[in-house]
Amino acid sequence: AQSVTQLGSHVSVSEGALVLLRCNYSSSVPPYLFWYVQYPNQGLQLLLKYTSAATLVKGINGFEAEFKKSETSFHLTKPSAHMSDAAEYFCAVSVSSGGSNYKLTFGKGTLLTVNP
Amino acid sequence: DTGVSQDPRHKITKRGQNVTFRCDPISEHNRLYWYRQTLGQGPEFLTYFQNEAQLEKSRLLSDRFSAERPKGSFSTLEIQRTEQGDSAMYLCASSLAQSGTQYFGPGTRLTVL
Numbered sequence: 001a002q003s004v005t006q007l008g009s010h011v012s013v014s015e016g017a018l019v020l021l022r023c024n025y026s027s028s029v030p031p032y033l034f035w036y037v038q039y040p041n042q043g044l045q046l047l048l049k050y051t052s053a054a055t056l057v058k059g060i061n062g063f064e065a066e067f068k069k070s071e072t073s074f075h076l077t078k079p080s081a082h083m084s085d086a087a088e089y090f091c092a093v094s095v096s097s098g099g100s101n102y103k104l105t106f107g108k109g110t111l112l113t114v115n116p
Numbered sequence: 117d118t119g120v121s122q123d124p125r126h127k128i129t130k131r132g133q134n135v136t137f138r139c140d141p142i143s144e145h146n147r148l149y150w151y152r153q154t155l156g157q158g159p160e161f162l163t164y165f166q167n168e169a170q171l172e173k174s175r176l177l178s179d180r181f182s183a184e185r186p187k188g189s190f191s192t193l194e195i196q197r198t199e200q201g202d203s204a205m206y207l208c209a210s211s212l213a214q215s216g217t218q219y220f221g222p223g224t225r226l227t228v229l
């Protein structure tokens with residue numbers, strides 16, 4: 001079975017600083033990996049996904065993530081934080097079953113706060 | 117593309133009552149998923165449908181929970197005899213079978229008093 005570990009339940013950065021949110025996964029087969037963002041009392045919005053193509057994935061709002069198989073990691077970064085980036089971020093893994101991917105397994109989330 | 121919609125957005129009920137939630141997926145998506153998210157946790161998989169067929173149910177889905185997708189379009193999730201432990205955000209997502217990328221609705225927040 002697959003699993004996801006997000007290191008750091010809470011990350012605080014200053015506006016304009018680098019954002020780094022860490023995600024490590026465990027999977028016995030090649031995974032698909034996702035980052036979602038959740039604003040208070042809302043659903044999840046897809047930021048980016050890795051589906052075995054390029055290992056550096058660019059997403060919306062200036063975020064990107066790099067798939068490192070040797071480290072089983074998929075960390076999320078953004079060069080310069082904006083106040084609007086404050087939200088909860090979830091890393092998720094999905095593996096192929098019967099030829100097609102389905103259920104997502106999520107980490108516990110990382111709450112990002114951005115200080116002015 | 118109007119996105120995934122869920123109704124109601126909020127539901128407050130008393131313990132022991134039955135509740136039903138509705139999810140309308142993105143129109144061309146043939147897969148529909150239900151997840152539950154409790155405070156401070158990531159979403160957990162409950163069940164999913166491909167068209168009208170329910171293909172997997174999690175062990176989290178007790179006998180009090182039932183989900184349907186009768187015509188392969190919208191889905192309902194019913195909880196019978198609600199308990200305080202059922203209080204959570206219930207999220208619906210949809211995808212194309214060949215894509216694997218799930219798009220989420222805004223969720224239904226259930227509070228059981």
